[in-house]
Amino acid sequence: MIDHVHDLACLQNATERLLIAVAKMDNAAVREPSRLPGWSRGHVLAHVARNADALVNVFEGRPMYASAEARDSDIERDAPRPLDEQTEDVRESAARFRAATEAPGDWSRTVELRNGVTDSAARVVFRRWVEIELHHVDLGIGYELEDLPAEFTEREIGFLAERFSGHPDVSPTRLSDGTRAWSTGRAGDPEVTVTGSGADLVGWLAGRRDGGSLSVEGGTLPKLPPL
Known part of the structure; x- marks a missing residue:
């Protein structure tokens, strides 16, 4: 059985670890390549923030992204920003996601994600946890797969x-x-x-x-x- 309350606590811890690690970078490091082909670290951070907002859309019954093209263009738009803007965006978008999970709702309901994929609302929290943990690794700043909980x-x-x-x-x-x-x-x-x-x-x-x-x-x- 999925325990979304437990997963929310784990997600909060993972997000704080990410923010602490990112705060040790500088603007030059944000522009350097990540471990994801074709993406800088700025791309990864922009994606993490926009994914949080996309999952708010999911919880509130809207399409996750307006389109695949809109998703990609938003990441490209946000990737070049300096470190302080990137960090604040990750923090604020995480807070918006958390607020969406605190709204009354049926956690057993089925929600729609990208490309027609559906899941229970409760497991969306774990999916967000996945985004935080794996993209922390993707940044290539000292957090490895062996460090995952x-x-x-x-x-x-x-x-x-x-x-x-x-x-x-x-x-x-x-x-x-x-x-x-x-x-x-x-x-x-x-x-x-x-x-x-x-x-x-x-x-x-x-x-x-x-x-x-x-x-x-x-x-x-x-x-x-x-x-």
């Missing part, structure tokens, strides 16, 4: 395994971190077993690592579709 890592592996479950282009796959196991890919007996640390598994599933450090038995490492 253990609870988050385990849940994100399960979340992404579920996302690829039944996908026709992913062979039946068993995932294990040595103590826990997940299944993903097409239905059927697992053809491939992929074993590694939680950080390496979540990195591969989330497209942040190539999977070269994972152990693969029964075939080759499946190629995952983009998120």
Whole structure:
């Protein structure tokens, strides 16, 4: 069962860690490349802020983004801003998201995200937590996949395994971190077993690592579709 109250507390902690880390940068660092191809750190921070506002739209029954083009243009517009503007935008947009979660509402209701994806309102909080944690790593400022909270890592592996479950282009796959196991890919007996640390598994599933450090038995490492 999803506990959105617990997730809101975890999200708040993750957001504060991000803001503390970002405050140690300077304007030159914001303009430097992030770990995401074609994006500066400013792009990442702009996306984090605009994603918060987009999820407010979701909670309030509006389209997440006016269009894919509008989403991209907003990020490009905001990416070049100096550090103080970026930081304040991340902080203020996070506060707007928090305010939206405090409005009365049915947390079990189904809401629509991008590209026709639907989910429960309660799990939107976890999705936002994902945005904060992974994009903190993407900034390349000392926060690594190994630094992610253990609870988050385990849940994100399960979340992404579920996302690829039944996908026709992913062979039946068993995932294990040595103590826990997940299944993903097409239905059927697992053809491939992929074993590694939680950080390496979540990195591969989330497209942040190539999977070269994972152990693969029964075939080759499946190629995952983009998120």
